[in-house]
Amino acid sequence: MLAKIYSAVLPQSSICEIKGLNKNQGIVFTADEKNSAIMNWTLPDLLSKEETYITLATFFGRQRKRRYIRHVLGFAIDFDTPEDTTVEDILELYHKDRLPLPELIIATATQGHYQAFNLFPEPIRCKNELLQDRIYRIHKLMAKALGADIHACGAERWVRRPTAQNIVYQEDFEHTAWEDLETWYEAHKQIKRPEDRLRKVIYIGTICSTPGGQRIQEAMAIAPNRSNDFKGNRDEWCYGLGLCLWDAGIPTVEIKTKLFNWNQALEVPLPDLQVDKIFRSVLTGEHHASPYVIEALTGLSAKIQGFYHLPKKRERRTRNHLYEVRQDMIADLLSCGVITEQQKAWAARLGLSYRSLKLVLAQLREEGILEANTGRGRFAQSTYQLSIAYLETLQTNIYLEVAAGAEDMTLTESLKGHTAISPFRGVRALLRKGVRCVGSGVKQGTSCEQRTQFDVEGIDRGG
Template sequence: MSANNPQALAPDDGLFRLLFRDQLNEMPAPKRRKFRKGREGKDSFVFNDKCGWVFLCGQNLAKAKSCLTYQTLSNLAQHHTYYTPNTFFQRDERKEAQLRWLNAFILDVDVKNGENTGLILPDLLDRIDAAGLPQPSFVVQTPSGGYHVYFVLNEPRRAYTNAIMRYKKLQRAMTTAIGGDRQAVGAGRFFRLPTAANVIYRTDQTVSFEELNDWYAINDFDAATSHSQPLSGTIQFTGLLTQKALKKLISGAFVKPGKRDSTAYTLALAFKVSGYSAAEAEEHLHTWNHRISDPLDSFVISQKVQSAYAESAPAGPTKKWIEYLSDEKFTYVKWEPAKARSERKTSHYHEWATDVVDALRALPDHTISGPQRDLAASWGMSVSSFQEVIKLLLKLEKISVEIVGKGRGAKTVIRLNTDSNIEIFSSSHKEKKDPKAKRRCRSSRSTNASGALLDGQDKASEILISKPEKNVPDSNTGFLYVLERGVGGRPLGFSSPRTRSPDFP
């Protein structure tokens, strides 16, 4: 809308009343009756125990003013840019410890500094839906193209210390879930005043503090630092819905007070991971809803199913929540196959080792040389990973290594040992391949106590089952070192001395 249109720039009184309700009076009291109780009438001023101060400020966030009435708020909003959606005890202190009421969760989604480039409102709403969050009450667009997303509470929350701590924890999790600014977290922060021009989405829908707590717990944001991990990934369950705990929940005979929403969402996840379509899960949940003593609205069931089947939703319910909701012990069989290499960000050492061997085989003289950093980069490895891979290949006698030259001009020469017939396996492959290898290796070592070398196959077995050596050199310590007696094409050992490799700057 045009900046010349005063109606477009006027503050939205309806949204103020949605946020503040009876925390603000209608108009200032006459001086002689200030802060005194009067008859409740259209023009009377009644000071009550629910009042809270709203702060406003300009662009420079300085010289904040406060108000306690809708009339003053409307007047000040004409000349200010920011305000506090949560209210305070005192008119002269905007500190977190002085907060009185928590009215809404506000999430700041920036589109500047390369973040969320090209993000439009439909994309933002899709993110909110995919995160399993309810519809926002309204959305304010900032001049830079960013968004302030409001989730107004159905009942203001008293700003006790533990409530503020929980508020910030929820706000941070919600912000992370939709790709917002994690630095813009706090209960007493300023946000842009809503006007007819900048409010681009509005439902006036409210949400309860408990519902957001349930959303946080169901998504198990604390699992990253606990032992109760979500059942995520590609999982196959053995009779999940036939387990006693799930059967108890599905029966509808037992639903914890205040946990209908959580139970519905948990069951939706259970149906999803058991192979049911969203339509089938919704049908079963409607049947369950009719069984419980205090049914949810039908649209709530549909919302729970949509959230559970969203792309970003957990793959299945958590063990912790199933046990909590059912008061039953719950066990499951979990199988998660390894990801294909193309789907992973990093490779295993044995995979890189195979790449090195394949590259050497493809070369006419089966030899490659160059600085370690260049060689590591050619296979997409860090120098430390490259050193570990070379260490593995030397142990398996697949290659020989020598250093030619000194200082920065030194080159590492790697030659393929074409006589080696030892294969490279991952640790899981080895265990499946020969579970008795450890016993054979122990027997072989006992018969060779005199110090005689093991034969080729026994030596390989010993190498394959040996535990990783401790004190592995880091990237600043060269284990491909040159013996003090000179280079001369001599193979290199790995009992690394505390000296630098000629190939390290």
């Protein structure tokens, strides 16, 4: 059985150096106890050893961690079911959730506990972190749908070594296709609603104040489904207690004292070296107490009381920064008439970003508000001015104060005397003559104003 599973990823011989391994090969970890891993470099080494635990993945590093996974050979689902659970009950769970049936089911040392294996026809090569994360998500959703242990997910975790004594179900002619699991995952994954991300939860208190936090502080390490196991899961309880105390802000000296006192009160205490190792792991700060883990350990609720703080209601914005840039550019064109400077210089003069100015320029040209003439040649210049059609749509009093007895014109702020002319005709004349040019060839501080020629009767001789 093991030869079929690992023959594609374990070589027959190796120089026992990671750098000598082929990219399509890796190493497998085995152990009699979970905290003492042994590396297996070749397939004969794996078959000759009879350790209790094994990894259903290969690694390219000397550590059994997720980031070092090279191949995933299958998924193992850990069922911590009651004592009277049978293999038919496990298969019925797969039928109910429309999952591919496992090819292998083994019974653990605890009565009623099983591990079901979905083996792939070809190992999955983990080429990037995205694929590793997707593998973990599919594995976790499978365990959650089947009602199994969701904390025993991940290709890097230990699984029971299949032997002739513990195998209770085996299917040799079929394998689970990775594409089938991906299709099942896309159909059953939870889709977050957009409004869920708008809520902000404000929590009150710590996990230690919850029923699960109070239970984990008691001198007992028996899980709710392990009432017949007096040792229970002492490591998980001790580590969870340390994380709860650390998150609650308890001083480190007091945390160490509480952990050792809790361990001594157990019926079968842990070695002091193991408790000290757990204490040092807590002080690293890499993990925090999870309400879901504490609830799974104690069987009691560990959710912290909290309330939803909804965001403030704000009025919908009707203007953005591009609208303000647009207004600034139109006002500048109205005051200058014709712009001949470079776009970067124009943006710097108005205090705008070059990207925003180009974007608004394209919008104005598309709408017919702006006229741009691109010159050619060595000393060519581009000119920008407002279109006549746009100017004619504006109100008359924006440009000219045309009334009997008017003394000035607001466009050039130059004295015209007593005139009464058509505003549209006056705008055309001013644009044709060029009221004011702003460009690289104009001296700083001058406006290059050109006055239109009016005769005594107020007639524009320029057209």
